[in-house]
Amino acid sequence: PTLFEDVAATVGLPTEAAATRLAFGDLDSDGYCDIVLDRTNLWFNRPTDSKEPARRFVLAPLPICADGQRRPDVVLVGDLDNDGVADLFLGRNTDLSNPKFKDDQLRHEIWMGDGKGGYQLKRKSGVEDFAETIISACLVDFDRDGNLDLFLANAYTAYGKSYEAFPDRLLRGRGDGRFLDVTKTAGLEGVAKVGLETSRRPSYGVTHTDWNNDGWQDLLTMSYGRQANRLWRNDGDGTFTDVGAATTFDGDDDRSGEYPAGVRRAKEPEFRSHGNDFDCAVADFDGDGDMDCFLATIAHGWGGPASDSSMLLVNEGADKGFVFRREKDRIPREPLTLRTNRGDLHAGWLDVDNDGWLDLLIASSDYPDQQILRLYHQSSEGQFEEWTDRLGLLWVSPAQISLGDFDHDGATDILVGRSHQRLSKEQRLEHPMRPGLLRNLCAPRSGNRFLNIRLQGKKGSSNRDAIGARVTIWTGDHRQTREVQGGLGVGAHRDDLDCRFGLGQADEATRVEVRWPDRKGTVQVFEHVKANTFYTLAQGEVLQQLAP
Template identity: 30%
Template structure:
């Protein structure tokens, strides 16, 4: 097992004594260029592996889906950004199902039931989920408190909320619930913003766009191409809905303070970044400074990204924020943060130091490793079960390549980086698969779809079949997956799980947000390395109640309830 990642290792890598606070964000030129960096780069070795980490298995596992975004000769902004979906156990049988989102409306969204062995069956017909809107993102949560996982879908157009009735059927309750905002929705998240025990809903909105406001942009070859959002000069506001506890929501965006700033939101996570017990909201904005809404209590939020060091990069540049992920990478107990950006820009990786952020992008190796691609869906996941988090990024351009003969001028290979010792190094073969395909990738959904202890990936590509990347790494270590439930039987979103692994205390959070336009497996996964058990496992629910288990055997999915 590799040496543990800890705050001391990260401090040595960063040179914290001379480091400063910095930020994250996004800019999106029509033709990406490589900006100069004011911080030194660290050359990273390539991590060679004997065999691929993943095998593409969508067709053999019954996952037949392809996004059609309607990309035509005359580019339109909404065509280049969709690619969402959700992992959820809608029938509560212990196996992750999938809900994948269609863009043009032809064929509609699709629901795939996991048959109990990692194979899938399309059960959309009769489920009530064959919605035909121009779908963007998905969020999952038990909004009505009946123990079933419900689905929210953000659209270019009115959003949709589907109530899970527990018999494999969903009911569109959008109008009754009051959540059908008609904007350009992107990522969304259910979280308890006011600590009253039921999940509220935050929805990012991208740009105030219509056919009438579309512009003509050309790349450096003179070919028509997609315009960056800054060209429209039409940022918009996100929406926060308060759950009223009776099946309805109230729009409290203005009263909560989140309308104090406009943006071009694409990615979102709701996490307690400052450790005060209240969940905050980070929004990745495309071409504008990112937002960090600090929860003040009483359903009030204050935007503090600049003060806390995560609105721009070290050079003061607002980057093209797209996907976002938050995990405790350095094992110091608080959630760290990564935002992925445009080709020519590096990712923005921040270590959380008591609610303020230190830019670790270059010293961690992510500066040089990530800047050659346009990244969308991404996640910190322990794929090799060695106890340290790795990083996967789904890539795809937003401006056509100079190769006018390319079958897909927006396609790029995905990226897999192995974490350890405070750094991330690219894995070969690229993306962890052999061969390494190039696609126009957007959303990435992470989870253990066959319950074998290896974290898998579903990648959603524009104009190509969805990919199911099964984790086939033979050298994986031990593992434990913890399925934390609330008193109603639903995933306990917002709970914290701590595992004592040797001399380390590893912290993971129960959440379904992160990545890009997607809802994730809410179960908590621990790679154990050479260990076969967890000495102490502590679960802290959002209401502060705790449960401690000792000598917990690994190699299984463990459900824990209050």
């Protein structure tokens, strides 16, 4: 049976369109997921007069960029001035070392929203000062001042010519759409020379999480070119310390740099014995109250020990200093051979059947050997089983993914793009470029219940989007935690901001605890919260039930 139905055409999305980058985001503050498609086109989620489909996407009359302008490489949606209206960050990769690159003088930009789907350029915002090779970005309130900040992932200074990289950039938000570069004072600048603990590394993905449960959002960077990842511990005073090696986030324990027998390549130096990491899906998948992660990594069979593979990292918690335990075989995968590839570029967590346990979605692409969208279902015993075929999930060469409940039926849907990278002509014809919107039928048909909570921070206390907030619920003894995240990996990968929980057969959450991302670490607690309900919560107020 097909338990994920592709309704893209039915709801008005294009049947042929570039779709390597896409994301859900509420662009007009109506509570429904809109879509940013291929970094330029805005599609608004609107009601219809029928039950099927109940929602339809309508293209905005004007794209993000004017005709002829170079489109951005990265787009983030967030409320940068806490006025309740979504704003945009547009990041442009400026590769001045590439002789084929024509510098049009366009740089990063901030566009402030008007609440109706229109945007106006914010001049002298402070983000336009950088001509660097941005690959990704995330929104985070690192200093808990109630304003969203930007963390930008930059890559090589000269791709293919040097291992040197630009520094990643931390830009502190002023709360009005302007930003201040605090990279150096935060201790994030690094040095240009390669191979050192303090060397700048080509970051292809960034995210954030409160890794050690101290209330401060830490920064995670995923490195390309088999250089080590970084976990920047937020020290709470505006500075960060790299604890990637101390926590095993940097890479696996095989640092030999050796290639398999028969592969004629020289042994790699230790600093190039890690992975080609792109995404970091962060979640408390095991329900123990701390944040774990899955690293999505491109791997080749010919790389052998010289290159890491995708990996589940289990947070060991306070008793063991929040070190990650790397579980190589927890997710059942076909082993690589010398001639096969694993193009894991994106990953995400969702409760596909609302049974109360998070499942893992992996999007693999960019290679011709059957790279597809795969889902691994987690049982209540913590075991993972591939459900791709069982769900009827057939999406070849998936590009970026984004998770959200576009039709408010209590089930997490999948927005997915497509990549033609390295595909044959025949494969490209069979699988044209277009977005897919995979409507989740599994959760409704399971009979399991859900709970959906959208947070709104209080101005002057928390950021309006509540990015960095943590919601924990209990159904009896079973605990689940969600963190509101402003970016998840490569290409500004992001999901919608709602906190969705599967409740199994429980008719209520016996307890709901919300920890806000303000300086006080304000906590609100609610008891006996009804299932199968959408709630909004403004900081300091009570849960408000949304009309069906």
